[in-house]
Amino acid sequence: MVQRILALAQKEFIQIRRDRRTLAMMVALPILWLILFGYAFSFDVQEVAVALVDESGTAAGGAVARAVRSYERFTLVDLAAPSETAIREAIFRGEVTMGIVIPPGYGEQPDTQLQVLLDGASLFAAQTAARLLPGALEPAQAELRADLEARTRVEVEARIQELAEARRAELLAQVPPIMRAQVEEMLARAHGPSPDEVTIAAPDPPSFIPAITTLYNPDLRTANVMIPGLLGLVVMFMTTLMTALGVVRERELGTMEQLVVTPLRPLELMLGKILPYLLVGAVDFALVFAAGLYLFDLTFAGNLPLFLLLSLLLVLTTLGLGLLISTVSQNQQQAMQLAMFAMLPQILLSGFIFPLDAMPKAIKAIAYLLPFTHFVPIAQGMFIKGQGLDLLWPQVTVLAAYAVVVVGLATARFRKRIA
Amino acid sequence: MEFALRLSDVTRRFGSRVGVEGISLTVAPGELVGLVGPDGSGKTTLARLAAGVIAPTSGTVEPESRGRAGYLTGRFSLYPELTVLENLRFFARLHGMKGAEIEREAERLLGWVGLLPFTGRRAGALSGGMRQKLALVCAVIHRPPLLILDEPTTAVDPVARVEFWRLLKEKARQGCAVLVTTPYMDEAEHCDRVVLLHEGRAVAGGRVSELKQRLPYRMAELTPAGGQRPSRTALAEVAAGLPGCRWTVPLGEGVRIALERSAPLDPPAGCELREVPAALEDVFLWLTGAGAEEVPAR
Numbered sequence: 001m002v003q004r005i006l007a008l009a010q011k012e013f014i015q016i017r018r019d020r021r022t023l024a025m026m027v028a029l030p031i032l033w034l035i036l037f038g039y040a041f042s043f044d045v046q047e048v049a050v051a052l053v054d055e056s057g058t059a060a061g062g063a064v065a066r067a068v069r070s071y072e073r074f075t076l077v078d079l080a081a082p083s084e085t086a087i088r089e090a091i092f093r094g095e096v097t098m099g100i101v102i103p104p105g106y107g108e109q110p111d112t113q114l115q116v117l118l119d120g121a122s123l124f125a126a127q128t129a130a131r132l133l134p135g136a137l138e139p140a141q142a143e144l145r146a147d148l149e150a151r152t153r154v155e156v157e158a159r160i161q162e163l164a165e166a167r168r169a170e171l172l173a174q175v176p177p178i179m180r181a182q183v184e185e186m187l188a189r190a191h192g193p194s195p196d197e198v199t200i201a202a203p204d205p206p207s208f209i210p211a212i213t214t215l216y217n218p219d220l221r222t223a224n225v226m227i228p229g230l231l232g233l234v235v236m237f238m239t240t241l242m243t244a245l246g247v248v249r250e251r252e253l254g255t256m257e258q259l260v261v262t263p264l265r266p267l268e269l270m271l272g273k274i275l276p277y278l279l280v281g282a283v284d285f286a287l288v289f290a291a292g293l294y295l296f297d298l299t300f301a302g303n304l305p306l307f308l309l310l311s312l313l314l315v316l317t318t319l320g321l322g323l324l325i326s327t328v329s330q331n332q333q334q335a336m337q338l339a340m341f342a343m344l345p346q347i348l349l350s351g352f353i354f355p356l357d358a359m360p361k362a363i364k365a366i367a368y369l370l371p372f373t374h375f376v377p378i379a380q381g382m383f384i385k386g387q388g389l390d391l392l393w394p395q396v397t398v399l400a401a402y403a404v405v406v407v408g409l410a411t412a413r414f415r416k417r418i419a
Numbered sequence: 420m421e422f423a424l425r426l427s428d429v430t431r432r433f434g435s436r437v438g439v440e441g442i443s444l445t446v447a448p449g450e451l452v453g454l455v456g457p458d459g460s461g462k463t464t465l466a467r468l469a470a471g472v473i474a475p476t477s478g479t480v481e482p483e484s485r486g487r488a489g490y491l492t493g494r495f496s497l498y499p500e501l502t503v504l505e506n507l508r509f510f511a512r513l514h515g516m517k518g519a520e521i522e523r524e525a526e527r528l529l530g531w532v533g534l535l536p537f538t539g540r541r542a543g544a545l546s547g548g549m550r551q552k553l554a555l556v557c558a559v560i561h562r563p564p565l566l567i568l569d570e571p572t573t574a575v576d577p578v579a580r581v582e583f584w585r586l587l588k589e590k591a592r593q594g595c596a597v598l599v600t601t602p603y604m605d606e607a608e609h610c611d612r613v614v615l616l617h618e619g620r621a622v623a624g625g626r627v628s629e630l631k632q633r634l635p636y637r638m639a640e641l642t643p644a645g646g647q648r649p650s651r652t653a654l655a656e657v658a659a660g661l662p663g664c665r666w667t668v669p670l671g672e673g674v675r676i677a678l679e680r681s682a683p684l685d686p687p688a689g690c691e692l693r694e695v696p697a698a699l700e701d702v703f704l705w706l707t708g709a710g711a712e713e714v715p716a717r
Contacts, residue, residue, distance in 0.1 A: 003512060003515065004512070004513050004515075006512075007509055007512035007513055008509075008513075010509075011498065011501065011505075011509045014500065014501055014505060015498060015500045015501070018500040018501075018541075019500060253495075253496060253497075253498070253499075254492055254494045254495070254496030255496050255497065255498060257467075257472055257490070257492060257496060258490065258492075258496050258497075258510070258557075258558075259513070260471075260472050261470050261471060261472060261488060261489075261490040262510065262513040262514060263513065263514060263515065264513050
């Protein structure tokens with residue numbers, strides 16, 4: 001039995017090795033997806049095009065303008081005639097994602113507010129801009145506070161000086177003229193508190209800029225969240241598609257009929273077919289994993305053997321799915337289409353790309369029917385946060401159930417179809 | 420009687436469609452038996468039943484030959500990415516053969532069919548005839564007592580076809596029971612015995628010479644004589660008008676005619692009429708209703 005399975009697996013490997021397109025797909029696809037999901041599918045925009053119109057003429061306005069100009073992730077776009085209308089025009093033309101108008105008298109007259117215009121058509125850029133703005137304004141606030149402190153200090157000093165002068169004059173007026181020189185000398189010797197010695201604590205206005213600490217993914221990088229899911233995606237794609245194609249190719253070639261008349265039993269045929277693609281999936285898994293660690297500087301926070309074990313649950317499901325597809329496909333084209341039909345919803349609805357919480361209830365219900373939806377939280381939870389079975393057991397249970405059901409179904413269908 | 424394959428009253432339906440019906444057939448060791456019939460007559464279904472690829476709806480197939488028979492189909496059914504030797508090794512290993520034994524048998528068999536110089540060539544790069552030889556070798560590497568071939572010479576050139584039949588006869592002489600299907604009546608001449616299939620039923624069976632003797636007609640060929648070139652229809656009309664004509668079949672320049680034995684062989688004006696030996700095709704036409712059927716042209 002083992003000899004027959006190995007013979008089949010070895011034959012499969014020779015075929016894979018000699019078929020350049022398949023081989024290329026196995027190596028190129030994970031790399032392509034790494035680039036796509038790791039770099040291109042980044043939803044945070046690095047640089048935002050910003051237009052600034054300062055109509056304030058005040059120090060506060062000037063400080064805000066300076067802060068915005070010097071913020072490294074804002075690229076200032078010059079407007080021909082700075083005005084709100086010009087900003088709207090620039091946003092319409094797509095030259096600018098965010099426009100900031102500093103109104104006249106900003107910071108001095110009451111009811112003056114910064115006006116910010118965002119380009120909702122550039123969804124992710126606008127979201128990033130809005131998120132970045134408070135941070136960009138931080139230096140302005142610091143500058144204004146320092147300025148306020150300095151001004152208050154000068155005022156208080158002047159007032160003390162003034163009061164001291166007044167008291168001296170008052171005292172001298174009460175003293176008979178003959179004593180004045182003496183009193184003046186005494187005052188000079190025991191002079192009161194020097195203005196320089198008075199430290200003035202200007203009242204600190206409450207800061208409305210919160211201290212945000214992002215746990216687990218401090219830079220909020222997309223790649224960190226994508227790559228764990230991508231591990232599952234690559235493996236799912238390879239195993240489902242390759243298994244389905246591998247079996248259907250035998251049928252197309254007519255070799256299936258040859259295999260049927262050999263002592264090879266259906267279960268052996270199934271195992272011999274699955275084994276090579278399991279290995280291919282494992283290699284791709286390792287490839288993406290290594291890229292995650294070394295190319296994207298991720299650290300795996302969880303229990304690695306457990307993660308591999310849970311990934312195997314997904315792989316069993318996807319291998320079974322591939323076999324099921326092979327039992328209903330007449331040719332490779334059909335198998336390919338069916339595999340896509342089975343995988344696309346899983347890619348789109350699993351929460352891997354779009355958040356599940358953003359989906360309407362009905363779609364969400366469908367999403368939870370898909371095995372991959374239960375793998376994504378496992379991968380992300382274990383990879384990023386180091387979660388364990390104590391938290392992930394519901395997902396693990398569902399995934400395990402899927403593995404059992406799909407593999408069972410596939411085995412039954414496969415035996416029937418071959419026999 | 421000793422048999423390597425016995426089908427008893429075998430019927431196979433595909434849904435409501437009948438593949439083959441009520442077929443009984445025995446192949447003895449060392450016998451080369453042909454299943455002959457046009458496309459759709461049930462040859463392939465019968466071959467698959469005999470090989471154990473499909474099970475009969477009713478009737479029995481003995482032995483349950485799964486794993487025992489060598490089986491070969493007319494379509495190229497080897498792995499094109501694998502070399503000649505790799506294909507052969509693969510099938511040998513599936514049959515439980517081991518390293519040294521495989522290499523020895525492979526060399527012997529590849530030498531037998533003349534493929535030894537091509538062991539490293541990919542099967543996909545072989546010619547049609549070489550492919551079928553390789554398929555044959557793959558089917559017999561485990562020395563099966565029974566060999567079933569479904570239209571093995573369909574995409575093979577005439578020279579290679581003759582060569583292939585020689586190999587089959589040799590295999591039979593070595594004691595292997597061989598069952599071959601073919602749509603080509605003339606190929607059936609290579610067989611010890613043939614079964615004529617028509618619409619899923621066996622219409623006759625026996626040695627080819629016996630079957631020909633059963634034909635109650637004499638066969639003749641009507642061809643244009645001299646410089647005349649009458650149209651096909653005209654010639655067919657002339658032929659059909661001959662006394663004692665049972666049926667006519669267009670054949671190259673002329674027309675093949677089945678005549679009553681008592682009918683005279685008088686050539687009509689402008690034509691030549693000569694008697695020709697009966698062929699299996701003629702027997703087949705007689706058994707299936709006189710020329711109504713298309714016979715595969717060669």
